[in-house]
Amino acid sequence: MAKLKLISFKICPFVQRSVILLKEKNIDFDIAYIDLSEPPEWFLALSPTGKVPLLQVDDKILFESTIISEYLDEVNPPSLHPSDPLEKAQNRGWMEFASSLYMVFFKIMMSKTKEAGAEIILEANKQLNTLEKVKINEPWFNGDKFSMMDISIAPFFMRLAFLKQHFNLDLLEGKPNLQAWSDIVMGRKSVINSVVDEFEDILLMRIKGAESFLSLT
Ligand SMILES: N[C@@H](CCC(=O)N[C@@H](CS)C(=O)NCC(=O)O)C(=O)O
Incomplete structure (x- = not known):
């Protein structure tokens, strides 16, 4: 069994995906947190993009959250993808779509004025309405x-x-x-346990530090 070490930043949603998958599959792993505003030299030497997550698999490095997820899913069967190739490909498309939503959240958090915030909220609603129509299965x-x-x-x-x-x-x-989807996802044990205790405090500090319009309200 390979030794796994995940390099994380405490509020990174992309790392959180890896953590959820590792917990879903009961895989043992170590985790190291870095401060992205002052990334340590050892991290910069390991990461081709300067981004987290990184997954150390013995002495090898994986980067990009979707690649890390695909690897972990493949080597720890049964797969959490649908078995039908067409359905799996469709799911992968929607996973890419989900990835783009994180930039929207980041922009909302970083918008300084109500006008800029309203503009990005409009964009968010457009994307979420698209997903609302696609989420036909339950739960x-x-x-x-x-x-x-x-x-x-x-x-x-x-x-x-x-x-x-x-x-x-x-x-x-x-x-x-x-x-309804959010309610059930948020109740999942692996999801509940995928963030550090101080997760919300750090996010709140980040929003305050960014002088986001959110902290004006
Ligand atoms: N496409 C990448 C995105 C990862 C990413 O953007 N990570 C952020 C933290 S949430 C990061 O490391 N940013 C540092 C930087 O851009 O320099 C993935 O899915 O792994």
Whole structure:
């Protein structure tokens, strides 16, 4: 069995995906947290992109969260992807779509004015309405079976719940399919245990530090 070490930043949603998958599959791993505002030399020497997550597999390095997920899924059967190749490819497309949502959350968090915030919220709603129409199965994305796509979106749902709780910004309002999906995803043990205790405090500090419009409200 390979020795796994995940290099993480405490509020990174992409790392969180790896953590959820590792927990879902009961895989043993070590985790090291770095500060991305002052990345250590050893990290920069290991990471081709300067980004987390990195997964050390014995003495080899993997980077890019989707590649890390695909590797972990493949070497730890049974797969959390649908077995039908067409369905699997469709799911992978939606996983890419989910990845783009994290940039939207980041932009909301970093918008300095209400106008800039409103513009990005409009963009977020457009993307979420697209997903609302696609989420026809229940309760998970593919129906009865929890899958990679549910993991892909989980950190985003956690951030939406955070926006609702702390800033009264509810991007799932009027989107019943996504709301029900978020509820079940957020209740999953691997998801609940995928962040550090101080996760919300760090996010709140980040928002304050960025002088985001969110902290004006
Ligand atoms: N496409 C990458 C995105 C990873 C990413 O953007 N990570 C952020 C933290 S959440 C990062 O390391 N940023 C540092 C930087 O851009 O220099 C993945 O899926 O792994």
